[in-house]
Amino acid sequence: MAHFVIMGCGRVGATLAHTLEDSGHSVAIIDQDDRAFRRLRSGFTGRKVTGVGFDRDTLKQAGCDEAYAFAAVSSGDNSNILATRVARETFHVAHVVARIYDPGRAEIYQRLGIPTVAAVRWSADQVLRRILPEQHLAGDYREPSGRLVLAEVDLNEKWIGHPLSAIEAASGTRVAFLTRFGEGILPGPGTSYQEGDTVHVMLEIDRSDEVQRALAGVPAKESE
Numbered sequence: 001m002a003h004f005v006i007m008g009c010g011r012v013g014a015t016l017a018h019t020l021e022d023s024g025h026s027v028a029i030i031d032q033d034d035r036a037f038r039r040l041r042s043g044f045t046g047r048k049v050t051g052v053g054f055d056r057d058t059l060k061q062a063g064c065d066e067a068y069a070f071a072a073v074s075s076g077d078n079s080n081i082l083a084t085r086v087a088r089e090t091f092h093v094a095h096v097v098a099r100i101y102d103p104g105r106a107e108i109y110q111r112l113g114i115p116t117v118a119a120v121r122w123s124a125d126q127v128l129r130r131i132l133p134e135q136h137l138a139g140d141y142r143e144p145s146g147r148l149v150l151a152e153v154d155l156n157e158k159w160i161g162h163p164l165s166a167i168e169a170a171s172g173t174r175v176a177f178l179t180r181f182g183e184g185i186l187p188g189p190g191t192s193y194q195e196g197d198t199v200h201v202m203l204e205i206d207r208s209d210e211v212q213r214a215l216a217g218v219p220a221k222e223s224e
Contacts, residue, residue, distance in 0.1 A: 001023075001024045001025045001026065002025050002026075002067075002068035002069070003025065003026045003027075003028070003063055003066050003067050003068055004016075004020050004025055004026070004027050004028070004067060004068060004069050004070075004071070005027075005028045005029075005030070005059070005062045005063060005064050005067045005069075005070045005071075005087070005093075006027065006028070006029045006030065006070075006071050006073065007029075007030045007031075007053035007054075007070070007071070007072040007073065007074055007079075007080070007083050008029075008030070008031060008053070008072065008073040008074030008075070008080075008099075009029050009030075009031040009036035009037055009039055009040065009048075010036065010039070010073065010074070010075065011039070012073045012099070013029060013031075013039075013071075013073045013074075014029075014039040014040055016071060016073065017029045017040060017044065017046060018040070018041060018044070021044065021045065021046055025068075026046065026063075027046035027047070028046055028047035028048075028049055028062035028063050028067075029046060029047070029048060029049070029062075030049045030050075030051060030053045030058060030059075030062050031048075031049075031050065031053075031074075032050070032051065032052060032053075033050075034048070034050045047061075047062060047063065049061050049062045052079075053072065053074060053079060053083040054079060054082040054083035054086050056086065056090060059083075059086060059087060059090075059091060060091075064087055064091040064093060065091050067087070067091065067093050068093075068094070068095060069093065069094070069095035069096065069097075070083075070084065070087035070088075070091075070093045070095070070096045070097075071096070071097050071098075071099075072084045072087075072096075072097070072098045072099060073099045074099070075101075077099075077100045077101055077102055080098040080099050080100065081098050081100070081114065083098075084096045084097070084098040084114050085114065088114070095154075096114060097114075098114055146205070147204060147205060147206075148202055148203070148204060148205070149202070149203060149205045149208075150176055150200060150201070150202055151200065151201065151203060151208075152198055152199065152200055153171075153173070153199050153200075153201055153203075153211065153212070153215050154212070154215065154216065155167070155193065155199060155215045155216075156215065156216055156217060156218055157195075158218040158219060159193050159215070159218075159219060160193055160194065160195050161192055161193070161194075162192060162193055162219055163190070163191065163192050163193075164178075164187050164191050164192065164193060164199075165189075166219060167193060167199070167215070168201075170214050170215070170219065170220065171201070171203070171210075171211045171214040171215050172203075172204075172207065172210075172211065172214075173201035173202060173203040173211055174201060174202045174203075175187055175199060175200070175201050176200050176201060176202050177200050178191070178197050178198065178199055178200070179197065179198035179200070180194065180196070180197050180198075
């Protein structure tokens with residue numbers, strides 16, 4: 001199982017910690033105020049780290065150097081973004097997400113390659129869908145037979161600049177739409193994948209593992 005680091009032990013942070021622990025993962029949760037840990041249930045076995053969430057020593061104590069994902073869900077936009085950037089750029093955590101209250105900043109954060117969720121749409125489920133691949137592929141929508149699902153997918157950074165048609169051909173999916181700078185767009189024939197894009201595809205649910213492997217790899221020409 002994977003290790004997850006959460007910054008902020010408010011309602012959402014505590015819910016995330018409990019959900020991830022119940023799924024068998026190891027969890028560390030950071031908060032500046034150790035009284036916040038009272039929100040955690042008595043049987044919580046994860047690490048409780050008191051400190052500033054964007055401090056490197058604090059993140060190291062929380063096990064960020066071995067983390068599969070990092071979620072910054074404190075009450076401060078700037079702290080969340082800073083902590084998320086440190087987790088990604090210093091500790092090379094592949095899956096990060098930051099909570100924001102000011103949706104007007106979304107474009108800036110998307111340009112930095114940091115997935116964000118505005119507080120008006122915020123829930124623990126929204127975070128889980130961005131840090132757990134199996135939650136991505138649980139999908140936003142299933143057609144009545146249950147065979148096809150609309151889901152977010154993660155792509156290797158080497159796909160940046162490649163046309164969506166190449167992504168479709170490599171994965172056997174159909175790109176339904178993109179989220180770019182916080183806005184949904186319908187792709188055209190010449191649309192390419194850009195840094196910070198969230199790609200939503202229609203796929204056959206029984207091919208979800210195959211799709212994940214295809215998009216986690218590099219494009220065919222670059223693998224030669």
